[in-house]
Structures are given as C-alpha cells and as structure tokens.
Amino acid sequence: MRLPLGALLPALALLGAELGVRAGLVPANLLPPPTAIADALAWLASNGLPGHIAASALRVLAGFAAGALLALPLGALVALQPRAERLLDPSFQALRAIPSLAWVPLLLLWFGIDETPKLVLIAIGAFFPVYMGVVSGIRGVDRKLVEVGRLYRLSQVALARRVLLPAALPAILTGLRNGLSLAWMFMVAAELIAASRGLGYLLTDGRESSRADIMLAAILLLALLGKLSDGAMQLLERRLLAWRDSVGDRGAA
Amino acid sequence: MKRRSLLQLAALSTLPVTAARAAPLDELRLDYAYYSPTSLVLRHFGWLEEEFKGDGTRIKWVLSAGSNRALEYLNANSIDFGSSAGLAALLARANGNPIRTPYIYSRPEWTALVVPKNSPIKSLRDLRGKKVAATKGTDPYLFLLRALHSVGLQRSDIEHVSLQHADGRAALEQGRVDAWAGLDPHMAASELEGGARLLYRNVSFNTYGFLNVREEFLASRPNETARVIKAYERARAWTRANPSEAAKILSNEAKVSLPVALLQVKLRSDFSNPRPGAEHLRALQLAAPILREEALVKPGTDLDKAIASLIDVRFARPLVART
Numbered sequence: 420m421r422l423p424l425g426a427l428l429p430a431l432a433l434l435g436a437e438l439g440v441r442a443g444l445v446p447a448n449l450l451p452p453p454t455a456i457a458d459a460l461a462w463l464a465s466n467g468l469p470g471h472i473a474a475s476a477l478r479v480l481a482g483f484a485a486g487a488l489l490a491l492p493l494g495a496l497v498a499l500q501p502r503a504e505r506l507l508d509p510s511f512q513a514l515r516a517i518p519s520l521a522w523v524p525l526l527l528l529w530f531g532i533d534e535t536p537k538l539v540l541i542a543i544g545a546f547f548p549v550y551m552g553v554v555s556g557i558r559g560v561d562r563k564l565v566e567v568g569r570l571y572r573l574s575q576v577a578l579a580r581r582v583l584l585p586a587a588l589p590a591i592l593t594g595l596r597n598g599l600s601l602a603w604m605f606m607v608a609a610e611l612i613a614a615s616r617g618l619g620y621l622l623t624d625g626r627e628s629s630r631a632d633i634m635l636a637a638i639l640l641l642a643l644l645g646k647l648s649d650g651a652m653q654l655l656e657r658r659l660l661a662w663r664d665s666v667g668d669r670g671a672a
Numbered sequence: 673m674k675r676r677s678l679l680q681l682a683a684l685s686t687l688p689v690t691a692a693r694a695a696p697l698d699e700l701r702l703d704y705a706y707y708s709p710t711s712l713v714l715r716h717f718g719w720l721e722e723e724f725k726g727d728g729t730r731i732k733w734v735l736s737a738g739s740n741r742a743l744e745y746l747n748a749n750s751i752d753f754g755s756s757a758g759l760a761a762l763l764a765r766a767n768g769n770p771i772r773t774p775y776i777y778s779r780p781e782w783t784a785l786v787v788p789k790n791s792p793i794k795s796l797r798d799l800r801g802k803k804v805a806a807t808k809g810t811d812p813y814l815f816l817l818r819a820l821h822s823v824g825l826q827r828s829d830i831e832h833v834s835l836q837h838a839d840g841r842a843a844l845e846q847g848r849v850d851a852w853a854g855l856d857p858h859m860a861a862s863e864l865e866g867g868a869r870l871l872y873r874n875v876s877f878n879t880y881g882f883l884n885v886r887e888e889f890l891a892s893r894p895n896e897t898a899r900v901i902k903a904y905e906r907a908r909a910w911t912r913a914n915p916s917e918a919a920k921i922l923s924n925e926a927k928v929s930l931p932v933a934l935l936q937v938k939l940r941s942d943f944s945n946p947r948p949g950a951e952h953l954r955a956l957q958l959a960a961p962i963l964r965e966e967a968l969v970k971p972g973t974d975l976d977k978a979i980a981s982l983i984d985v986r987f988a989r990p991l992v993a994r995t
Contacts, residue, residue, distance in 0.1 A: 448768040627809030
C-alpha cells in the first residue's frame with residue numbers, strides 16, 4: 420500500500436503550528452493552534468456550517484457553468500473563424516487582464532448586493548481560462564489530422580466531433596480545471612464584499628470579531644473544497660483522455 | 673583618593689539608572705477616525721508631532737473606517753493606539769486581542785437603526801425577515817443585536833448583510849437593504865441629506881469611545897502613552913471650547929456638510945468624562961451578555977474577567993483634570 424506522501428507536508432505544518440503556539444513562540448491571537456481551529460470547526464458544524472458550504476458551493480457551480488457554457492462556443496468560434504478572431508479576441512484579451520477585485524465595485528453598483536453580482540463575477544472568472552483553453556486547443560490541432568478527415572470526406576459536423584474535439588480536448592479540460600479554481604477565487608472575492616451566507620462571509624465574520632480560529636477554519640474549508648472539486652475534474656479528465664499516451668499519464672488509468 | 677573613588681562609585685551607580693530609560697521611539701502609530709472628532713482635531717493641529725519633535729519620534733496616522741478596522745490593526749501590531757466602541761473592544765479582548773483602554777475619548781450617541789424615507793417599517797418587530805446592513809464587529813452591529821433582543825428577536829430572524837459603514841448607507845439609500853445600523857457622520861448625513869428616518873434610538877445602548885492601546889505598548893512605554901493621553905486632553909479641551917470649529921474640521925475630513933458635522937459634534941457627542949471608571953465598567957457589564965447570546969465569543973469565555981482586564985481605571989487618573 421502506497422503511503423499518502425501528499426499528506427506529509429500538511430501534517431508537519433499542523434504539528435509545527437500546534438507546538439509553536441504551545442511553546443509560546445507564536446502568539447495565539449495571530450495563529451490559533453490547530454486544536455483551536457478544530458474546535459471552531461466542530462462548533463460551526465452544528466451552527467450553520469452546512470448552510471454556508473452549500474451557499475458557496477452552489478454559487479461556484481452556477482457561476483462556473485454559466486461562464487464555461489459561454490466560453491465553449493465563443494472560443495470555438497474565435498478559433499475556427501479568422502474574422503471572428505480579429506473582431507473579438509483583442510477585446511477579450513483586454514477584459515481578461517482586469518483583476519477580479521476591480522470588477523467588484525462596478526458589479527455592486529450595477530447589480531446590487533444579492534446573488535446576481537456574485538454569479539456574474541464568478542462567471543467572468545470562469546470564462547477566460549475556459550475560453551483560452553478552447554482557443555488554443557482547437558488552434559493546436561495537427562493539420563495532418565484534419566487532412567485525413569477531409570480525405571475520408573467527413574462532413575463539417577463529423578469532422579468537428581471525431582477529429583477536432585478529441586484533439587483539442589486536453590487543452591479544453593485544462594481550461595475547465597483552471598476555470599473552476601478561478602471560480603472559487605472569484606466567489607470568495609464576491610462574498611468578501613457583501614454576503615449574508617457562505618465561506619467568504621465566515622471569513623469576514625472571523626476577521627471582524629477578532630476570531631482568527633474562524634478565519635482559518637474558513638480558509639481550511641475553502642482549500643478542502645477547492646481540492647475536492649479539482650480532484651473531481653481530474654477524474655473526469657482521466658476518464659475522457661484515457662486513450663492518450665503521453666509523459667504525464669503514468670500507470671493504468 | 674578616597675573621595676575620588678567615592679565619586680567614581682557614585683557615577684557608576686547612576687549609570688544603570690540612566691541607561692534604563694528606554695531609547696526614544698522611532699515611530700508612534702495612531703489611528704484617526706470620523707467617529708472620533710478629537711482624533712481629527714489632534715491630527716489637524718499637529719500637537720503630537722510638536723510634543724514628540726524633541727525625541728525625533730515620527731508620528732504615523734492611519735485612517736480607521738470603523739471599530740472593526742482599528743481593532744484589527746491593533747491585533748496585528750500595525751498601530752499602537754486605536755479608537756473603537758467599548759463593546760467592540762470588549763469583543764476583541766474576549767477573543768484574545770491584547771489591548772487595554774486607558775482613556776475614553778467621547779460619550780456619543782453615534783448609532784441608531786435607520787430606515788429609508790417612505791419605509792413601511794414602523795417598529796422593531798417589523799424588522800423580522802428583513803435585510804439589515806451592519807458592519808460586523810462594531811457598535812452599530814451590536815446595537816442592532818441588542819435592539820432585536822429587546823423585542824424577542826435574534827440575529828437569525830433578520831437577514832444581516834455585512835457592509836462597511838459608508839457602504840451600508842449607500843445600500844440603504846439605493847433601496848438594496850430595508851434597514852441599516854448607522855454610524856455618525858454617515859448616519860447624520862443620511863438623515864439630513866438622504867431623508868432617512870431613525871427607526872430606533874437608545875442612548876444607553878451606545879458604548880462610549882474607547883481609546884485602546886496595545887497591552888505590550890502600555891507596559892513598555894508608559895511615558896509615551898501618558899504623553900499621547902495628555903495631547904488628547906488638549907484636543908478635548910479645545911473641542912469643548914470650540915465645538916463649531918471642531919465641526920468644521922470634521923466636515924472637511926469626512927467630506928460631509930457642516931450641518932451634518934454640527935449634528936454629530938454638538939448634539940450627539942459628550943466630551944466631559946474621559947476617565948475610565950465605574951460608569952464604563954457598568955455599561956460593558958450590561959452589554960456583555962449579547963456577546964454570549966449571539967455566540968460572538970467562544971463558549972465558556974469569562975466576560976467579567978475580560979472587562980476587568982480591558983479597562984484601565986488607574987492609568988489616566990493623574991493625567992486628566994476633573995471638569
């Protein structure tokens with residue numbers, strides 16, 4: 420049985436933190452010991468934590484879906500039609516450069532403080548990595564493959580489905596993975612400003628009440644949930660790209 | 673020979689004493705805030721810069737947008753002196769923020785529950801199920817909770833939206849929230865210029881302006897702390913003698929109109945008793961249960977101990993003239 424080597428670093432960090440605080444080397448008001456964070460998590464678990472997690476997770480899912488669903492066709496269009504590329508791509512690149520926090524005040528102004536500005540922000544966050552993934556994926560398809568497809572007189576649709584899509588899939592899936600992790604990030608940015616539920620709300624809660632243990636509990640949960648959703652994407656990726664034979668694919672899928 | 677060695681001995685014995693006087697501070701860091709008019713007066717006239725010029729100490733002023741910010745900066749050792757509401761300071765202290773309060777900078781009525789002009793909300797009970805904006809970790813937020821508890825409601829009976837004070841006012845005036853736990857000067861501005869109405873007022877639910885100092889700073893730099901308090905006393909005396917001019921300073925700094933500033937300084941602030949004492953201890957004791965009831969502190973926290981360790985009733989005694 421292989422040792423979970425990946426758990427070594429976090430375990431060492433937690434142990435170091437616990438010992439550091441107990442020995443008085445680290446002030447507890449700046450870094451609560453892991454036992455205090457565990458207590459906070461236990462308390463939160465029976466005081467609304469499932470509601471907060473659900474609120475954040477649903478926001479991420481909805482925003483990510485919206486952003487990705489917009490990015491897939493637009494990315495394909497820009498990749499396949501040179502005129503569309505010349506028209507749209509420069510604007511998208513400029514919009515992509517705007518950092519998430521810069522959008523927040525504008526969206527708050529236009530859409531208020533309810534769910535709409537949060538979902539729009541998350542969708543913006545998810546859109547660009549997926550868009551970039553689709554564009555570079557399709558553009559990077561080997562022309563020889565397309566020629567073979569044409570030799571077999573495949574229709575446009577069949578060409579897209581049987582040649583372009585599988586060849587572009589690795590890049591598209593990478594784009595989707597990045598889009599998902601950015602969606603989590605943009606979700607926290609949205610919740611930091613004006614929220615009444617969610618993990619970002621818990622984070623500000625901890626901050627405003629001088630409860631560093633709640634802050635760290637929220638951060639820990641965000642890390643865990645982000646890792647979980649990324650792990651799910653990884654599984655999907657491995658399933659869809661099982662036919663691939665590259666350096667990264669070690670062992671049987 | 674004997675006298676010389678005696679003199680040498682005397683000289684040597686005074687050396688440790690002079691060496692024990694600590695080196696002057698490089699930098700003294702304080703906050704200033706629109707909810708603390710005397711801090712604005714003090715900063716405006718540069719009396720602290722004047723006081724510490726001889727020592728070569730730089731004075732650094734940091735704007736605090738609310739008790740929550742000032743307490744956060746104190747916790748992180750970014751400022752030495754921070755202004756906050758009393759109950760907010762207690763919350764912070766009870767949660768491990770190492771601060772003490774040697775001075776009270778004002779007794780204000782700075783918070784109330786505000787509703788927009790034509791709001792259908794007429795009483796506290798009407799707040800059930802409504803959206804209320806309040807800045808977590810500040811007096812307005814705790815005021816809101818205490819007001820709700822007074823009619824049998826709880827935080828979970830309303831939808832609390834966490835917004836900093838100025839944003840809360842904007843949200844109220846844009847109709848995005850149904851009510852707002854306001855703070856002066858934003859609240860006064862909203863009343864006079866936005867037509868907002870005060871739904872619920874309660875002077876005794878306002879918990880004073882506490883000038884907090886980091887415990888470690890108070891212990892290692894009592895001399896500097898005393899000099900800061902003396903400078904604040906100078907600002908307090910000037911403000912009591914010149915309230916309209918003080919309002920003008922507030923109006924310029926906070927970018928509010930003069931009537932708004934006058935409302936805050938003249939009608940809603942009392943600068944007569946800066947010495948922490950029984951009055952302030954009592955106010956916190958009455959207010960403390962809300963922290964436990966709304967689970968803002970860890971279960972099992974000894975709030976009486978926190979109050980006793982927060983308020984320092986002795987430090988300012990020799991520094992404040994009885995008025």
